[in-house]
Amino acid sequence: MDGVGLNHYLLLSATLFAIGAIGVLVRRNVILVLMSLELMFNAANINLVAVSYFRPDLTGQIFSIFTITVAAAEITVGLGLVIALFRNKEAINVDEFNLLKG
Amino acid sequence: MGSLPVTVEDLWAIAPELIVTAAASIVLLWGAFDAPRKRPQQFAWFTLASIVAALVTVLRQTPTDQTYFSGLLGMDAFSMFFSVLFLISAGFAVAASIRFLDDHGAHHPEYYFFLLTALLGMMFMARAVDFVSLFVGLELQALSVYVLVGYLKNDPKSNEAGLKYFILGAMSSAIFLYAISLFYALTGTTNLAAIAQAIVAGELETSKLTTAALVLMASALGFKIAAVPFHVWAPDAYSGGPTTVSLFITVASKAAAFAVLIRIFIVALEPLQESWVLLLAALAVLTMFVGNIAALTQENLKRMLAYSSIAHAGNVLIGVVAAATTDGDARSFAIAASLFYLFAYTFMNIGAWATVILLRRNGLAGENLEDFAGLASRSYPAFFCMLVFLLSLGGIPPMAGFLGKWYVFAAAINSGWTWLAVVGAINAAISIFYYLRIVVVMVVQDPAEDATLVRSAPLTLTLVAALVMTVAVGIWASPFLDWAASASQLLP
Numbered sequence: 001m002d003g004v005g006l007n008h009y010l011l012l013s014a015t016l017f018a019i020g021a022i023g024v025l026v027r028r029n030v031i032l033v034l035m036s037l038e039l040m041f042n043a044a045n046i047n048l049v050a051v052s053y054f055r056p057d058l059t060g061q062i063f064s065i066f067t068i069t070v071a072a073a074e075i076t077v078g079l080g081l082v083i084a085l086f087r088n089k090e091a092i093n094v095d096e097f098n099l100l101k102g
Numbered sequence: 103m104g105s106l107p108v109t110v111e112d113l114w115a116i117a118p119e120l121i122v123t124a125a126a127s128i129v130l131l132w133g134a135f136d137a138p139r140k141r142p143q144q145f146a147w148f149t150l151a152s153i154v155a156a157l158v159t160v161l162r163q164t165p166t167d168q169t170y171f172s173g174l175l176g177m178d179a180f181s182m183f184f185s186v187l188f189l190i191s192a193g194f195a196v197a198a199s200i201r202f203l204d205d206h207g208a209h210h211p212e213y214y215f216f217l218l219t220a221l222l223g224m225m226f227m228a229r230a231v232d233f234v235s236l237f238v239g240l241e242l243q244a245l246s247v248y249v250l251v252g253y254l255k256n257d258p259k260s261n262e263a264g265l266k267y268f269i270l271g272a273m274s275s276a277i278f279l280y281a282i283s284l285f286y287a288l289t290g291t292t293n294l295a296a297i298a299q300a301i302v303a304g305e306l307e308t309s310k311l312t313t314a315a316l317v318l319m320a321s322a323l324g325f326k327i328a329a330v331p332f333h334v335w336a337p338d339a340y341s342g343g344p345t346t347v348s349l350f351i352t353v354a355s356k357a358a359a360f361a362v363l364i365r366i367f368i369v370a371l372e373p374l375q376e377s378w379v380l381l382l383a384a385l386a387v388l389t390m391f392v393g394n395i396a397a398l399t400q401e402n403l404k405r406m407l408a409y410s411s412i413a414h415a416g417n418v419l420i421g422v423v424a425a426a427t428t429d430g431d432a433r434s435f436a437i438a439a440s441l442f443y444l445f446a447y448t449f450m451n452i453g454a455w456a457t458v459i460l461l462r463r464n465g466l467a468g469e470n471l472e473d474f475a476g477l478a479s480r481s482y483p484a485f486f487c488m489l490v491f492l493l494s495l496g497g498i499p500p501m502a503g504f505l506g507k508w509y510v511f512a513a514a515i516n517s518g519w520t521w522l523a524v525v526g527a528i529n530a531a532i533s534i535f536y537y538l539r540i541v542v543v544m545v546v547q548d549p550a551e552d553a554t555l556v557r558s559a560p561l562t563l564t565l566v567a568a569l570v571m572t573v574a575v576g577i578w579a580s581p582f583l584d585w586a587a588s589a590s591q592l593l594p
Contacts, residue, residue, distance in 0.1 A: 010287065017280055025272050033269055047283035055290050060283075063234050063292060067279060070241045074275070077245050078268050081252050087262040088194035094269075097262045100338040 009050035017043035028093045033077050041071040107172060113553035115170040115177050117163070118156040118185060118381065119225050122139045125152030126218035142209035144202045146560075149214040150193060153221075157189040173293055174235040181229035183441060184361045187448055188224045188354050192217060194452045194564050195350035201558035202346050202459050206467075208254055216253070217350065222245035224358035231369075233282045233292040236362060238280070240326075243358060244271050247351055251343035263342025270335040274325030277318050284315035292540075294370040301373040316378050319366065320385070326359035327415045329385045330392040337396075340408035345467065348404060349455035352411040353448045360418055360444060360547050364437065368425055369592055375426050383423045383522060389416030390529040403458055404469045406536060406561025410495060413533060420522050421510045428517040436513035437590035442583060446494075446502035447577050453491040453568035457560060460484055463553045474540060476549030484555060485544055487565050494572050496537040497530045502575035509515050509583075 016039055023036025045064045052060025086092065114121070129145055165179040195217060205208035223243025230236035237286045248271060252264020272275065286292055288311060289300035321332060328336035393413030400406035421440030425433050461468030468474075478485040494501030507530055511523040575582050 006287075013280075013283075017276075020276070021273070024269065030265070030269075037269075037272050037276060040273065041279060041441070042275065044279040044283040047280070047287060051283070051287045051499050057290055059234070059292050059464050060286055063237075063286075066234060066238055070238065073245055077248050078265075080271065081261065081265045081268050082159070082246065083254060084255055084524045085258070085265055088256065088261055099263065100266070100342045101261050 005051055006054040009046060013043040013046040013050070014015075016046065028095055030082050030092055030094060033094065034075055037078070038071060038075065041067060041074075045051075105559060109152060111168075112170045115163075115548075116175065118159045118189075119222055121152055121156040121159060122218055122222045122225065123280050124220065125156075126215050127150060129211050129218065130215045133215070136211070137156065142203070142211065143200055145211040145214045146196055147150075148308055149218060150196050152218075153193045153196065154187055157186065157193070160185045160189065169231055171235075174232045175226070175229050176231040177229060177590060178452075179589040180365075180441075180592050181225075181361070183445075183585065184213060184228035184357060185225050187357050188228070189219055191350055191354040191357075191448055191452065192221045194456070194568065195346055195354075197560040197564045198349055198452075198456050198459055199344075199346040200560050201345070201556060205462070205556060206254060206257075206344070208344075213250070213253060216246045216250050220250065220350075221354070224354055226360040227358045230362075231294050231365070233286070233294070236294075236365075237279060237282065240358075240362065241275060243355065244275060247355055250347045253347065254344055259342040260344065262537045263339050266414065267335050267339035267343075270325065274322045274332070277325070278322035280323055281315050281318035284311060284425060286317065287411070288312060294365060297370040298373055301371070302360075312374070316371070316374065317381070319371070320378060320381050323359065323363045323366065324385055327363060327419075328412050329390040329419065330412065331394070332360060333389070333412050336412055337405050337408040340411065341402055341404040342523075344403065345459050345469070348408070349452055349459070350457065352407070353451050355417060357444045357448070358410065360415075360422075360440070362438065364425075365592065367422065372426070379423060379426045382419060382426070383397070383519070386416045386419035386423060386522065387525050389413065389419065389487065390526065392565075394529050394532040394536075397533070400536075401471050402469055403471055403474065405538070406449075406471075406540075407451075407454060407458070410533065410536070413529065414447055414495075416445075416529070417507060417510055420514050420519070420526055423522065424510075424513040424517045424519055426517070431517055432513075434587060434590040436517060437592070438583070438586040439506075439509035439513040440585040441589055443506035445582060445586065446506035446572075449568045449571040449575065450491045450494040450501070450503050453487060453565060453572060454495060454516065456564050456568060457484060457488045457491065459532070459561060460555050460557070460565075461553070463550060468553065471540065471543055472547070473553060474543050475547035475553070476545040480549050480553070481555055484565075487569050489541060490569055492537040492540055492573055494532040494576065498534070500573075500576045502572050502579075505576055505579050 020036045020039030024033050027033050048060040069092045166177055169176050220243050222237050226239030229240050248268040251267050252261050254260035289297045324332040390413050393409050397409035398559050399407050418440050425436035461473045463473050494503035497503045497507040514523040
């Protein structure tokens with residue numbers, strides 16, 4: 001079992017999480033923001049499954065099935081909101097959503 | 103074939119949640135078949151009836167130290183306290199919504215469906231004793247609330263508020279999940295009590311990873327309770343969304359997030375207390391100062407109340423910090439003080455938002471400070487209600503808000519956080535400025551000519567009930583304090 005160990009997976013997921021977080025904060029296109037969010041969720045999933053494999057303990061794998069479902073619902077709601085917004089204001093960049101201030 | 107893993111006991115334990123689930127499903131299906139949608143009010147009454155039924159069921163249950171569904175859910179006095187709080191807030195929100203939605207031409211059964219699913223998520227959040235159930239409950243609540251904030255489809259402000267809330271909320275959920283996965287990596291379990299045991303047994307080897315997990319967890323929960331510096335979504339979400347939704351989420355969502363925060367930090371992460379208690383104290387100080395100072399300059403009343411709600415979260419955090427650094431009776435007292443604060447805050451805040459719903463000008467919702475001009479001469483009862491709610495929010499005796507602040511500060515002094523109590527008191531003084539500013543506008547300025555009040559029986563009832571409770575909890579506090587004290591016993 002030398003080669004790929006738990007730490008490699010943790011490192012991979014930390015990288016993915018960082019890429020996702022930067023994407024959410026830096027990207028201007030809402031669709032790309034949603035994709036970055038998905039990366040953040042899946043980084044956590046990699047952790048859960050990897051730990052579950054190396055411990056070994058099944059909870060993590062069950063948990064990841066729950067989180068995959070939740071993430072799907074999350075994106076559905078996000079896209080719904082984007083469509084509602086797009087109908088009123090033909091814009092997709094977050095900079096253009098500036099009605100609320102203060 | 104083994105036997106079913108679910109027992110009758112399990113089902114009785116989640117009876118209130120089952121009622122809410124059934125009501126939500128019925129509202130959705132009934133709404134789909136009620137094609138012309140002629141009488142949307144019937145959904146409101148049905149929702150209200152099911153909320154009352156769930157409330158009665160919660161009050162008939164007795165707290166135990168058992169866990170249900172293979173250790174996923176508990177039924178302690180703590181979770182029951184919060185369930186009652188959520189159900190009361192939801193009931194008020196439904197009553198306040200009826201006329202409001204009619205006026206906005208958006209009275210659809212889906213509104214009540216999302217209200218009920220948000221309520222369901224909150225109830226599960228309060229009683230979850232495992233990260234799996236906790237996360238699913240949190241997400242159920244959050245997803246429903248995003249939709250509710252963006253509910254007014256044709257109002258670009260509501261859309262924008264919904265999307266902003268969604269992006270930051272989903273990001274905080276992802277951070278929360280990542281923190282959970284790190285704690286799972288560190289301790290090998292998702293059960294809150296087992297995590298505490300693993301920490302005590304010294305299973306945490308890598309201290310850097312532990313720090314990262316703690317910071318991520320604190321920031322994710324900071325997002326959920328709208329603590330500064332993670333509060334940027336809150337003023338937008340609360341001021342852009344429908345006022346009735348803001349009424350609901352400034353109390354119920356916030357209380358649910360506090361239930362989760364208290365359970366995670368006081369139960370699971372208590373052994374690591376030294377590494378996070380200063381972090382939470384700093385969050386509390388920042389939250390109070392930024393919330394109160396930003397509220398001073400707001401012209402939009404919904405935004406002002408949003409910042410005030412941020413500041414109030416800072417006060418509750420003081421109680422949590424106090425609870426973390428003590429043991430035994432002092433800890434119970436500090437948790438009870440936080441719970442009592444949330445309870446008192448529920449009524450005064452619902453009342454203040456409900457008064458905003460009353461106002462209308464020129465066919466539009468009146469949300470600005472000038473819409474309150476001359477309220478004292480236009481309608482004395484409405485003025486009197488708002489006055490009581492504002493004084494209570496400002497912490498002036500004999501209203502409920504005063505006792506809430508009093509007990510939280512007492513708990514802080516009791517556990518050696520005198521400077522935190524002093525900061526809280528300074529902030530209470532700052533907050534009185536902007537609450538009194540509204541009172542001055544109501545008394546001194548002349549009303550605008552086209553300003554009207556939208557009266558409806560359910561909304562009046564909401565106002566009266568909130569008024570009675572705000573005064574009653576302040577004057578006749580002992581039963582509510584006893585209740586909060588009994589609810590401060592957490593599992594395990």
